[in-house]
Amino acid sequence: MIKAKGVSLRFPNGTIAINNIDLQVEPGDMVYVTGPSGSGKTSLLKLFMGIEYPTIGSLEVLGQQMDKGQTSRIRQLRTSIGPVFQEFKLIKGRTVAENVMLGMRFLDLSQDQLKENAHDALAKVGLEHKASSLVENLSWGESQRVAIARAVARKPLLILADEPTGNLDKDNAINILELFKSFIDQKTSVIITTHATHLIDAEKHCKLIQMNKGSLSWERLG
Numbered sequence: 609m610i611k612a613k614g615v616s617l618r619f620p621n622g623t624i625a626i627n628n629i630d631l632q633v634e635p636g637d638m639v640y641v642t643g644p645s646g647s648g649k650t651s652l653l654k655l656f657m658g659i660e661y662p663t664i665g666s667l668e669v670l671g672q673q674m675d676k677g678q679t680s681r682i683r684q685l686r687t688s689i690g691p692v693f694q695e696f697k698l699i700k701g702r703t704v705a706e707n708v709m710l711g712m713r714f715l716d717l718s719q720d721q722l723k724e725n726a727h728d729a730l731a732k733v734g735l736e737h738k739a740s741s742l743v744e745n746l747s748w749g750e751s752q753r754v755a756i757a758r759a760v761a762r763k764p765l766l767i768l769a770d771e772p773t774g775n776l777d778k779d780n781a782i783n784i785l786e787l788f789k790s791f792i793d794q795k796t797s798v799i800i801t802t803h804a805t806h807l808i809d810a811e812k813h814c815k816l817i818q819m820n821k822g823s824l825s826w827e828r829l830g
Contacts, residue, residue, distance in 0.1 A: 609633045609766065609797050610656060615665035617651055617822075625651035627822035628665070633815075635765075635795040638788070640808050642801075643819030649801040650694075652819070653768045656799065657691055658682035670765055687714050690759030692769040696751050698743040704730065704754050705739040711758035729761035730754075732787055734780075749776050756784060760791075767791065767798045773807065781807055 610633035617626035625648050633639055641649050654660040656669055667674040672685045698707050708726040717725070730736045733753040738746065743754060756772055767788065773781035785807060788798045802808070808816065817826040 609635050609637070609670065611666075611668045612655075613666045615655065615662045615667050617648075617655060617660055618663040624822050625660075626655065626662075629822075629824050631817070631824065631826070633797050633799065635797055636792050637797045638792055638814045639797070639799045639817060640802060640814065641799060641817045641819060642803070642805055642808075647819040648822040648824075649819055650770055651822075652824075653691075653693075653770055653799065653801065656766070656768055657689060658686065687762070688765045690762050690764035690767040692756050692759045692767070692772050694770050694774070696755040698751055698754060700742070700744045702743060703739065704735060704741050704743055704746070707743055707754055708758045708761050712762055715762065725761045725763070726757070729757035732760060733757045734783070749780065752776065753780075753784070756787070760787070765796055767796060769798070769800045771801055771803070773802060773804050778807075 610631065612629055612631040615626060615629050616624065618624050641652060643649055651660065655662060655667060655674065658674055661674060661676050670685055670688055672678065672681055674682065699710065705726050708729055709722045712722055712725060727736060730739055733756055735750060735753050735757065738750065743751060746754065759767060769788065773784055776784065781804060788800060791798055815826055815828050817824050
């Protein structure tokens with residue numbers, strides 16, 4: 609699923625965001641990534657998404673080598689990834705359902721299938737009643753759940769979620785984590801960055817990555 613060997617990410621200004629990491633994520637793994645702000649959590653997800661590329665080292669995601677020479681193949685790879693980043697990038701003037709459907713625009717699906725996937729995803733995040741609402745009329749937490757629905761509607765092989773429980777109340781945060789955990793049985797891998805360590809359960813298949821200054825250590829929970 610994901611294989612990283614000696615991967616580092618250095619920005620042009622000399623900042624080392626990721627420092628010589630080794631990591632392997634298997635199908636069906638639930639991975640929590642914790643660490644202080646600036647420790648490299650978001651940079652790690654951007655590497656897995658192909659937004660950034662390793663400065664040195666080897667990184668393979670879903671069987672694809674992640675380097676600048678593979679740009680077209682990486683674009684295709686992204687159709688199998690469900691991203692949830694802190695910038696929700698919802699399109700104003702469009703409804704909740706339309707925003708979720710736009711997240712599937714590169715998939716070979718009929719209009720009926722797009723609508724069905726969008727409805728199912730909104731039901732999972734508890735927003736089916738908001739399907740016809742314009743996204744600019746949503747609260748911050750509701751917008752976050754739309755972003756999550758947009759990611760899971762793709763039925764991806766890999767979900768990358770950057771602080772998906774941020775600014776949600778405890779009950780909604782737990783519901784979102786339970787939703788992500790439901791993908792384990794489908795052999796979808798889920799990688800979540802979070803500061804909410806008190807919500808992390810020591811369950812089978814779960815891994816905990818702790819990051820500090822671009823370096824990581826990890827352990828299997830449960």
